[in-house]
Amino acid sequence: MKKTSSLLNAFSAVIKRDLLLAYRFRAELINPLAFFVMVITLFPLALGAEITLLKRIAPAIIWVAALLASLMSIENLFRADYDDGSLELMVMTPHPLSILVLAKVIGHWLISSVPLLFIAPLMGMMLHMETDIIGVLMLTLLLGTPVLSLIGGIAVALTLGLRKGGALLAILVLPLYVPILIFASSAIDAAMTGFAISGHLSMMCAILFLAITLTPLPTAAALKMSLS
Amino acid sequence: MFMRFIYKFSSPPYFYAISAKMLPWLTVLFLVLLGYGLYGGLVTAPADYQQGDSFRIIYVHVPAAWMSMFIYVVMAISGGIGLVWRIKLAEIVSISSASVGASFTFLALVTGSLWGKPMWGAWWVWDARLTSELILLFLYLGIIGLYSGIEDKRTASRAVAILALVGVVNIPIIHYSVEWWNTLHQGATVTKLDKPSIHIDMLIPLLFMAGAFKVYYFIALLLRSRNELLEREQNAKWIDELLENVK
Numbered sequence: 097m098k099k100t101s102s103l104l105n106a107f108s109a110v111i112k113r114d115l116l117l118a119y120r121f122r123a124e125l126i127n128p129l130a131f132f133v134m135v136i137t138l139f140p141l142a143l144g145a146e147i148t149l150l151k152r153i154a155p156a157i158i159w160v161a162a163l164l165a166s167l168m169s170i171e172n173l174f175r176a177d178y179d180d181g182s183l184e185l186m187v188m189t190p191h192p193l194s195i196l197v198l199a200k201v202i203g204h205w206l207i208s209s210v211p212l213l214f215i216a217p218l219m220g221m222m223l224h225m226e227t228d229i230i231g232v233l234m235l236t237l238l239l240g241t242p243v244l245s246l247i248g249g250i251a252v253a254l255t256l257g258l259r260k261g262g263a264l265l266a267i268l269v270l271p272l273y274v275p276i277l278i279f280a281s282s283a284i285d286a287a288m289t290g291f292a293i294s295g296h297l298s299m300m301c302a303i304l305f306l307a308i309t310l311t312p313l314p315t316a317a318a319l320k321m322s323l324s
Numbered sequence: 325m326f327m328r329f330i331y332k333f334s335s336p337p338y339f340y341a342i343s344a345k346m347l348p349w350l351t352v353l354f355l356v357l358l359g360y361g362l363y364g365g366l367v368t369a370p371a372d373y374q375q376g377d378s379f380r381i382i383y384v385h386v387p388a389a390w391m392s393m394f395i396y397v398v399m400a401i402s403g404g405i406g407l408v409w410r411i412k413l414a415e416i417v418s419i420s421s422a423s424v425g426a427s428f429t430f431l432a433l434v435t436g437s438l439w440g441k442p443m444w445g446a447w448w449v450w451d452a453r454l455t456s457e458l459i460l461l462f463l464y465l466g467i468i469g470l471y472s473g474i475e476d477k478r479t480a481s482r483a484v485a486i487l488a489l490v491g492v493v494n495i496p497i498i499h500y501s502v503e504w505w506n507t508l509h510q511g512a513t514v515t516k517l518d519k520p521s522i523h524i525d526m527l528i529p530l531l532f533m534a535g536a537f538k539v540y541y542f543i544a545l546l547l548r549s550r551n552e553l554l555e556r557e558q559n560a561k562w563i564d565e566l567l568e569n570v571k
Contacts, residue, residue: 250490254483258473267469268487271462272494275501282505303497310493314486317407321482 106191107199114203117176128169128208129215135161136219147224154223155233155284161219162212162237163244163273167266169208170248173200174319178256184323193319194312201249201312202242209241232287236280239300243276246311253318276303334413336553337562343546350543357536364529372526378442383530385435387537388428392460393495395425395541399467400492403485413549415481416556418488419471420548424541426464433457452503459498463491477556 101109118125139157140150177183177200186196216237220230251268258264283296332338365383372379399421406415436454437447448454467484474480557563 250486254470254487255473257479260473264466264469264473267462268466271459271466271498272490274459275494275497278501278505311490314490318483318486321479321486324479 103191103195106189107195110186110196110199111203111206114200115206118203118207124169124172125207125211128165129211131168132161132165132212133215133219135164136223140223151224151226154220154225155229155288156281157223158216158219158233159236159240159277159280159284162209162216162241163277165212166209166241166244166248167269167273170204170245170252170269171262171265173204173245173249173252174256178322183319187320187323193316197249197253197315197319198308198312201245201315204249205242205245209237209245212241213237226288229284229287232284232293235297236283236300239297239304240276240280243300243304243307244273246307247272249315250311250318253315253322256319256322276300279303334411336412336557336560337566339413340550340553340562340566343550347543347546350539350546354536354539354543357532357539361529361532361536365526365533369526369529370523375443378439379526381435381439383533385432385439386530387534388435389432389457390534391537391541392425392429392432392457394538395421395428396460396463396488396495397492399425400485400488403481403488407482407485407489412556413553415478415485416549416552417545419481419484420545420552421541422464422467422471422484424544424548426461426468428537428541429457429461429464433461452505456499456502459502460495463495467491 136157139153143149143153174183177186187193189196213234216234217230220233225233248265248269251265251272254268255265279296279299283293283300286293286296333342361383366380369380371377399418402414402421403418405411406418433454436457440449441447467487470487471480471484474483554563
């Protein structure tokens with residue numbers, strides 16, 4: 097009889113499996129990225145190509161686009177596992193569900209948000225951002241997008257059993273995204289006006305760690321509820 | 325003794341019976357508080373030296389804003405109780421609070437913008453308090469949307485309770501982030517808001533109005549809970565007995 101795997105094994109197995117699945121279905125990797133780029137493209141078309149204006153609002157555009165891209169892709173977090181029943185198996189393992197949920201969210205973040213981090217500087221260049229501001233933008237995205245995935249996970253788990261959860265998901269999630277958006281844009285604002293950014297970044301770190309420790313619990317509770 | 329009372333009160337038939345007895349008394353209390361509060365606020369309280377009579381909208385606005393936050397906390401706590409101990413009545417109280425809370429939040433926003441137009445010259449200012457109140461309204465709408473989206477009402481109550489608890493953790497973070505965001509951008513307009521410490525003749529009607537709103541919430545909560553209870557328990561025996569008596 098096979099020995100039961102340790103928690104760490106299970107944790108990394110979940111991440112590995114999700115990465116492998118994403119690699120096999122590469123369209124899923126491309127979708128949020130294409131969405132992100134297209135949303136950003138819409139803004140100069142709507143606002144006009146005035147350089148000073150674009151420079152001023154570029155960080156906000158990129159952040160809102162990242163937020164929407166995360167919202168769009170977060171729906172897939174548990175969907176496939178829910179449909180094929182592997183989520184039920186995860187609930188039945190001896191491991192605490194919240195840890196496995198954390199692994200799922202990390203996997204999802206690696207798949208859907210990390211690519212955005214790599215393309216964000218390019219978009220920043222296209223919107224005439226200064227190079228050092230782009231650095232700050234990347235830092236805030238690095239600290240902020242995991243929080244978006246973690247918070248989004250709660251709402252996804254809550255709406256899993258619903259057939260038309262899409263619009264509801266946005267209503268549930270967007271108010272909770274407000275703080276991270278505010279701190280990110282304040283950090284970038286501070287950088288643009290030459291103030292210190294460490295305070296804002298510390299707040300973002302605090303929110304990130306708070307989210308890592310707390311959000312898996314309601315997500316796990318909601319998953320169990322959706323499955324029962 | 326107290327626990328026994330709680331236990332008894334949370335049984336649906338007992339709650340249904342006692343709430344029927346409480347409602348007329350509460351209505352009388354509400355009318356008294358409201359009557360005195362409105363008379364005091366609109367007639368006897370002196371006009372503000374700066375804002376004239378426009379300030380009188382605070383007798384609706386401030387209690388509504390207080391209630392909007394109070395109800396959210398009530399909703400989250402009773403939701404949490406329902407989640408842990410599976411008490412039906414707590415679940416019902418939690419969800420029945422949501423739409424009352426959303427209405428109060430909406431009322432606070434509307435009266436705020438009615439006041440803002442003559443005072444600030446704008447219907448809407450991206451002020452910290454206004455913004456966090458607006459986000460609170462979104463949170464309420466999310467809760468109502470989630471509840472109506474899930475067909476099985478007991479599951480829906482649990483989902484709503486989880487969401488409300490998440491919201492409670494988030495509300496301080498949202499509140500402070502919004503406050504910080506605002507003070508970064510436009511400090512001066514906010515500090516103008518700080519009222520000179522309020523005169524006692526203005527304060528007493530305000531407290532009466534706050535009491536009236538609280539009692540109103542209780543009445544609305546009881547009515548909605550009774551309604552929800554009847555809907556959920558429609559096949560229960562005690563409702564059959566109740567209907568027998570009506571006939």
